[in-house]
Amino acid sequence: MTDATSDRLAGATDRTRLDRLRAGLKRRHAKEARFKWYGRLAIAAAVLCLAILLFFFNDTANTEFxxxxxxxxxxxxxxxxxxxxxxxxxxxxxxxxxxxxxxxxxxxxxxxxxxxxxxxxxxxxxxxxxxxxxxxxxxxxxxxxxxxxxxxxxxxxxxxxxxxxxxxxxxxxxxxxxxxxxxxxxxxxxxxxxxTALFTNGDSTQPELAGVLGAVVGSALLLMVTALIAIPLGVGAAVWLEEFAPKNRLTDIIEVNINNLAAVPSIVYGLLGLALFINWMHLPRASPLVGGLVLALMALPTLVIATRSSLKAVPPSIREAALAMGASRTQTVFSHVLPLAMPGVMTGAIISMAHALGETAPLLLIGMVSFVPGVPHAIDQPVGALPSLIYIWENASERAFHERTAAAIIVLLVFMIIMNAAAIILRRRFERRW
Structure with a gap:
């Protein structure tokens, strides 16, 4: 075989390889372009669904304002x-x-x-x-x-x-x-x-006099009890599991059960609250105390998981540097690691509270489905909450209550948006990139 023939064969082989390489790059770029369009379509679909939801509620509730x-x-x-x-x-x-x-x-x-x-x-x-x-x-x-x-x-x-x-x-x-x-x-x-009566009155048997103030105050009391119980317990449990607990079979079982509890339907927590807090402990039915305890149990797994993820995101070099400077394990965790993880902890806490704010099934099972006039002033009094009020109004016989249901839903959505926006702002304000 002559040198010229060898050169032609080598050139043909190189061209074939180059063509394959170009074809592979073209397919990869096409996949990346399709993936980007899939993402854009998903975002557009989500925005469209949200717009339809807001339009539907606004079209129904605008006359109630x-x-x-x-x-x-x-x-x-x-x-x-x-x-x-x-x-x-x-x-x-x-x-x-x-x-x-x-x-x-x-x-x-x-x-x-x-x-x-x-x-x-x-x-x-x-x-x-x-x-x-x-x-x-x-x-x-x-x-x-x-x-x-x-x-x-x-x-x-x-x-x-x-x-x-x-x-x-x-x-x-x-x-x-x-x-x-x-x-x-x-x-x-x-x-x-x-x-103005929609925002300054409590619930009423007369639709034109009914308002959401009692339910808003009731939801605020519920969230207060939930936060006072769930946040200290959830953060404390996450810190212990992530930083102090020995890695053995017992802690593995605890971690698996926490992950499983996060997926338990909320109505199961309502049944637990009915059996434990009302039937056994005889706490006041339909009170923020019982509702807060039930919602705290429901929010704990989510809060523990979010806090542990935030703690894991802190670089190990922070711990090593603190220990090298003579700090104890406790000082390292509470003076260095936990403050750096606080943006994620606060985000998880706010999101779990927002989730608890929108829950209805547990509240119905503990009695927050009855008519409660006026505005509550204590955590041991029967109260209503925004989700249960929406349920009551939607099932009322008077047509005017159905119009007010959409207005109450908008009020609840506003609270949810505010809480989620606060979580985003806090994360961006205090987040550190490593």
Whole structure:
């Protein structure tokens, strides 16, 4: 074989290898490009789902952030207003009769007209009038303007949730009530304003008076008890397992069980809390104390795992340097390792608390599914929480409660977003890169 032939064969071999190399690089670059597009599509799908969720809740709840009130002049008839006990006076009937009299509408013997007019006013009107008489008894015998919310059905009609085209026997407002409501609106005695009651009232049997304040305070008390129990225990257990515990069969079993407990359904923790804290220890049912204990048990595995991961992320050179300088094992851990791991610990704590905030099943099993009016002030009182309030409102028979459910969900989502944003900010603020 001549040298020229050998050179041609060697050149052909090199070209073949180069072509294979180029083809392999092309396939690898194509895979990398596809992977990048898969990631972009996944992010786009997640953002789209979040946008659809927010749009759905906002479209349902936007009408709940404003409400309608009616202001009517009422003559405080001395013959019908009890000066000693104004709460016993029927101010709603008084306002309805006088409103009909101003329009020249005659009530029938059965009082149907006044009953229908009374159905346009919220029961809050009698409390407003009673408080006014209690504070100023001298107004008895005078005509005073009373401002109160409209009833839930009247409010829904003005928001477009009840249609006049619907047959009368299929809606809760009669044709006459709708005509009166439109007349009051035309006279300017009905006005729309921001629904402050949604954020300043507790739960109520009347949808137009129900608010989330009691549930927000209840959730805050729950998180306080959960944090006071779960964070010290979770961080302490993680520090001991990661830094001090001997590596033997017992610690291996503990680690496996902690990982398994993180995957246990939350309803199991509710059953545990019902059996242990209520039936055996006889702690107050539906109280933040019991709820906080249950949620703390549920948050502990997640907190332990997150804290251990943060401790593992601290370079071994930190420990070695501290020990070389004469520090004890305890001083090394609590003066050097744990402070450096604190961003991850705080992130895990906040995320576990946010997870506990959104839990519903354990709270239902320990009794936080009943009607609790007012705002709680102690951890041993029955309370509600935002997730359980959403469950109660969604299962209520009145349609107006369903509208408020979406508003309560938005409030809960805002709290979740704030807590997760705080976790991200803390991590970026205190994170150190090695």
């Amino acid at each position: 404003y409400t309608h009130t009616v202001t009517v002049p009422v003559y405080m008839d001395p013959a019908r207003v009890d000066r000693a006990y104004p709460q016993g006076s029927n101010f709603e009937q008084l306002a309805a009769e006088q409103q009909l009299a101003r329009w020249g509408v005659q009530d029938d013997a059965a009082g149907r007209a006044s009953a229908e007019m009374r159905g346009l006013f919220s029961s809050e009107l009698k409390f407003v009038a009673a408080d006014l008489v209690a504070k100023r008894p001298d107004i008895i015998g005078e005509t005073v303007p009373l401002a109160a919310p409209l009833s839930d059905d009247a409010d829904l009609y003005l928001k477009g949730e009840i249609s006049k085209s619907t047959p009368e026997d299929q809606r809760r407002l009669t044709d006459r009530q709708i005509a009166w409501l439109e007349r009051m609106q035309a006279e300017g005695v009905v006005g729309a304003h921001f629904n």
